[in-house]
Amino acid sequence: MTASPSTPHDASRAPEPTPQQIRRWRKALAEERAEARIYRDLARRASGTERAVLTELADAERRHEAHWERLLGEHAGPTRMPVRVAVLGFLARIFGFVFVLALVQRSEERSTYGVDADATDQMAADERIHSEVIRGLAERGRAAMSGSFRAAVFGANDGLVSNLALVLGIGAASVADGTVLFTGIAGLFAGALSMAAGEYVSVKSQVELLAASRPDPRAADAVGALDVNANELALVYRARGMDTAEANAKAERVLSDHAASLDPAEPGGYDGVGSPIMAAASSFIFFASGALLPILPWIFGLSGLPAMIAAALIVGLALLMTGGVVGVLSGSSPLARALRQLAIGYGAALATIILGRLFGANLS
Incomplete structure (x- = not known):
């Protein structure tokens, strides 16, 4: 990460760069300037070790800038800031520090310096190391948010899929639109209450299990004897x-x-489990917000097949978004995760549509 630029892979180039080379080098220069700016912006939001590491990454990108500036010479000049920098800034304000780190990690992993004849071996190595540095920084944030993020994604996704499947299955049975709407509302509250109860029991049980393993404060009284x-x-x-x-x-x-602690993991070895009530409340809210989307077409007056199609489209977009966010934060492909979420949701809905048609045909 701290190495200085060395000789490019192929130093035998024309003294005067071609227009194609100038465009490619200016694009690389703009990318390096953008990454340096992102790291500096992130450093201002961070503190302690994170700030120091991000500042050093920005300095490393500045060395890469200098390499392309030397190749470009008088053609360097100002570069247009890529749109993704503004997008990353916006996402940082909406989703926070970890979301941007995950996006930057993927950007570093996609570096083409390893096969770029005009980049140096040290620059290619730098980019690989930068990816690991960002991965390490993002890991802390992912660990801190893993519990609440899991509850949010699981709750919202469950609400989306289960209520879409429910209303489409009922709608496919050719029942009245009012019945579909009230069934969807009942599914919303039933599912949200079930999720809240399950999350409360889960977290409460975990707290009780961990509490049973804590040292008994009365045992410390025996230490002196x-x-x-x-x-x-x-x-x-x-x-x-x-x-x-x-x-x-x-x-x-x-x-x-004669210290009182009998806990080798002192202090706070079991912190981070969370409040059962807060876990239940968040599960209720996330499930309900997801389950509301499939019934919006009926709430706004659509009926029959158009309402079913609208519900499927609304939920499909929501599934793509939640899947993409999961992909970004987990460091994997956002598109692959988004399509996986969509396939799972639509698969469940298709199964209930088939069952609804079968039951509807048998009841008619």
């Missing part, structure tokens, strides 16, 4: 995952100053 030579306190730490040497050293420190 322990036999220093027997040092049975070390068994507590060995039972909690420390090896023998670490457990003995920890026990000696605790016995020497």
Whole structure:
């Protein structure tokens, strides 16, 4: 990351660059300037180690800029800022720091310097290392948001798919439009309440399980009366995952100053589980917001087949968006994830349409 530019792969080029070379080099220069600006913008939003790392990445991109400026000479000049910089800035304000880091990571991974005859070997290596640096920075944010993000995506996606399948299945049975609407509303509340109850029980159970593994505060009262030579306190730490040497050293420190902690992961070893009530509330909201979209056509007065088509299109767009966001944040292809979400949602809806037609035919 800190290496200076070296000789290009192919130094034998015409003294005066061709128009095609000028266009290609100016595009590369604009990209490097854009990436340096993105890193500087991200650094201003960060602090501590993250700010220092992002600032150094911006400096590395400046060295890459200098390489293309030397090749271009008098043709360098100002470059037009790519649209993606403005888009990334907008996304940073809407979705936050991690979303932009994930997009930048994919940009670094797509670098073509490895096969560019006018880039240097060190520049190609820099880009590969930059991708790993960004991956490391993004990993922290992904870990911090994994719980809430999982609940949001799972809740919204479940609402979209389950209520679309429900209203399309009922609509395919040729029932009255009012019945379809009320069925969709019932599905919204039933699913949202079920999701909230399930999330509450899940998080509450996790909290209770972790609480059962916490050290008993009353056990600390016995520390001062322990036999220093027997040092049975070390068994507590060995039972909690420390090896023998670490457990003995920890026990000696605790016995020497009569410290109260019996938790080797002190402090806050079980933080981050979250509140059961907040988890339930967020699950209810996300499911309900997803489940509302399939019934919008009936709410706004559409009926029959046009309402069903409109519902499928609305939910399809929402599935593409949620799948794309998941793809970006996970560092994979947004298009592949979006199409996967769409296929799953439409597959479930198609199955219920077929069942609705069968039941409708049998009831008629």
